[in-house]
Amino acid sequence: MAAESVGQGLQQVALSTAFDVHFPALEVVLPLVAAPLCFLFRSRAFARILSAAVAWLTFGVALVLLQKVLAEGTVRYPLGGWAAPYGIEYRVTVAGAWVILVVSLVAALTLLFDSRGSASRLAPERRYLYYSAFLLCLAGLLGMAITGDLFNIFVFLEISSLSSYALIALGRDRRALMASYSYLIMGTIGGGFFMIGVGLLYQMTGTLNVEDMAQRLPAVLDTRTVLVGFAFLLVGLSIKLAVFPLHQWLPNAYTFAPPRVSAFLAGTATKVSYYVMAEVVFVLFGAHFVFTEIGLGAVLMPLSVAAMFVGSLAAIYQADLRRLLAYSSIGQLGYMTLGLSLANVEGLTSGLVHVFNHGVTKSGLFLVVACVGYRTGRTTVRSMAGLGTRMPATSLAFVIGGMSLIGVPGTAGFVSKWELIRGALAAERLWLAAVVLVSSLLAVVYVWRVVEMIYFGRPEGLESLGRDGEPVREAPFSMLLPTLILVAATVVFGLWSDPTLSVARSAAVELLGGAGG
């Protein structure tokens, strides 16, 4: 395809007349148009309804796209009608469609969540700004996963980053401002590194299109410029992905952001960066170059293992539930990058299936914490004391989500871990399988701390009362529903793992096949 279009020159690409050819564009354009509309009409109610509707629409479109990609292979869409290396091309791969499905699902469910009383620092009449920023973030994340142009990835990366800085700064605690600032500095350096990396690769190949570049790179792979360009791309993405030593921005950002923003970002932002990293590693450079010639595995694997232990160990010592979940995320991201560093089908499948499994689990858990915070007025581990009887559904949701973090059989987390262990064994690294099992024990510790508090902890004095001075009771239905859907999904797709696993596997096979199969 790419080779053909070079011959076509600047010829316009004729599109089929069926409307669903436009779905790749619509997926991103819908939230992109909805964001200024929210900003224009300045109505909170309008913004709420529009953003929820748009999020569900993007989810529907993502579902159709995924089916289409699975049936017909990579779906391409020439923006502006210009053929691939000249114009910007949307290139929906199985992995890309999988990621946008997760992103739009998490967005739709978190927007369904009724964030009464705990939303953000915005005065009610200015809440529409929140939805505007939320939609921009959604559009940025979706755009990153769909586009087949390296510089376009940078543009959408910045859209999602800039809007997430604004969203995080909305947290009620003043520490949210500092968290946002630190994330801004780190994120901008990451974006800058990514841009420099793209520039160096562009200089050696003359193109920005991922597939076109993948075809032109082998001729210059042995140059130092390309090597440095690759390193800069990787470091830039690692900051966004919170790979172990570059993760410092994440705990505070997730802890102090408004509850729904934490739930959304925890389930999506790092996952999209993971996909882009996989695309760079496997499609742009190819597994052979990355793992055999420069031996990235020797760097990424220890860092992943370190992330698994450091993240989980830190989670054990946290007093605040949100911070506990944030550190747990660092550990869970370690499993994902470990899967990538194995560079085999099982490992990558585990990483990609974890995009869904962890995205759903962690968003669900952050929503659980939002429910608890809404009723008790606190989000500390101690605030969970005795909730087992007073907020039974929410408590059960936490237990199930926690089990998925540990990887208990029957939950989604188990599916990913099982696949990861298979990957480690396939790579003949028995010790890695053992390490994964041991690190899961750490997850048992931090989850058990909370579970113990829920069912055996005793609320003392004032703590038995909620924040409105009344006894704590179950969260309202409008908050509980999306939370329970997300948590139920971890069980459903833990028991019935065929669909998620098969999609992730074909995505992994496709990625490992390199550019254009």
Add this chain to the structure above:
Amino acid sequence: MAAAEATAAAAAPLPVRDLAVVELGPLPLEVLLLALLGLTAVVILRTRELFPAALLTGVFSLINAGLFTLMDGVDVAFTEAAVGAGISTVLFLGALSMMDRSERQRPPRWRALLAVVLTGAALIYGTFDMPSYGDPQAPVHRHIAPQYLAGAEAVHIPNVVTVVLASYRGYDTLGETVVVLTAGVGVVILLGGRRRRRSAGVGSTIEAGGRDGG
């Protein structure tokens, strides 16, 4: 219509107007401007007074715009001058109007310096295999760019940057406009809805006390 011309342009060797220029060694004006840029950057970071530093970021942008012009990026130069020397300086001065304008002196950070030197060394290592500066045969000038020039000629729009910006890569530019919107939304979120404090007392936070305990 443009296809044939474009393919032709891609195939034909690029015209090299003046080989003597390519052979020319150091370019005095570029040396001067780069040296000035370096000097400005160092002064920006070293001065502890933020007001002059903010003005110097504007100067930095102006010199940078001069370099862009030398490197034929007239559109970029125009934008850098207007944004860097104009708007961004105003934003810095506005923000500084309500904060402490001097920075405390601190010893240099050796670990940061080491990290930065290593990063720079990596980048310099990467330059060794780069095409020469200004080499007309570099891949960037052989692939895609010639087709853009031909395409712009075909639609009779002389400024190629405009054509590429608005048409070939129009989607990037939509993204750019959305970045602008995002900045607008973000700043309105953070600084919008402000009002002048009525007078000390009413609505102010002075008496409220706090859990900081003062």
Add this chain to the structure above:
Amino acid sequence: MADERGPVVDDEPPMRMREQIVLQVGGRLLTPFILLFALYVQFHGDFGPGGGFQAGVLFAAALVLFGLLFGVDRVQQVIPVSVSEVMIAVGVLLYAGVGVTTLLLGSAFLDYDALSAEHGQHWGILLVEAGVGIAVAATMTRLYYAFGSLHPDSEPAAGEHGE
């Protein structure tokens, strides 16, 4: 369109500036020319350096110059905060609207040839650049309002204090 965040009434520019008659007259004379130049840059972008983005910044720069000499409130009387915010959205929607139109006409998103067989590219580029120009001018103006009216005494809206 009453705006609750209207101009701060007593936002006097520093006295030193006020008394600079030369500066004031100069600024007053210069402002319309910068605005004209911005329009020129907007529409001349096809032929020379410039285009929507540069024009937008220049337009805002003219307002900033005027504001520095006569105070932000004077600028806000001409272009209220709410108008600047509306125009940000209008600019982006104009750009995206061109794309959606071409999409509804059956071509690819932002494929200007769908607009007109002969001059599609020209029309498309003109409209899109106008969208960029409006959005950028409005955003830069809004940014100036936000930062230009900062004052040690101003504070965020009720309930939005960074705690």
Add this chain to the structure above:
Amino acid sequence: MSLLEALLVQRGLWVYWAIITLMMIGLYGVIARDHLVKKVMGLNVFQSSAILLYVAIGKVRGGTAAILLEGEENVLYSNPLPHVLMLTAIVVGIATTALALALTVRIQEAYGTLEEDELARLRVREDEEEAALDPHPFDPPGEPEDVEYPEVKVGGGAGGAGV
């Protein structure tokens, strides 16, 4: 010596090296400076130099800006693509600067200082207090803020809130 001369003079790599040095000066400012506004200035220098790198990549020696001259054949033009990309990058830069400065304004209001180490100290203290007091980060809906921080000193004098 001759190798260096070949690299520097004939291949003109010194241009890239100078740009990389600039970039690193900016990066050092971001990492090592303590004042939050100074960090933003460092970020500005870093981003501007990265933009310069792209523009340098697009330069053709003996070429001219990519504005087509009618009726002239065999004119050598510099590459317009990096210029297009860098227009976007400049926009990203100003957007980042605006957002970062808005954040520093809010941090100044909330903490009364912008020195990083003092802020870190304040934050650690806050974390400790939170662990001790088990506070209520979720306020009741609809009620005015009942938990406030003490008034912070704004502008003038070194912020001493941390000590």
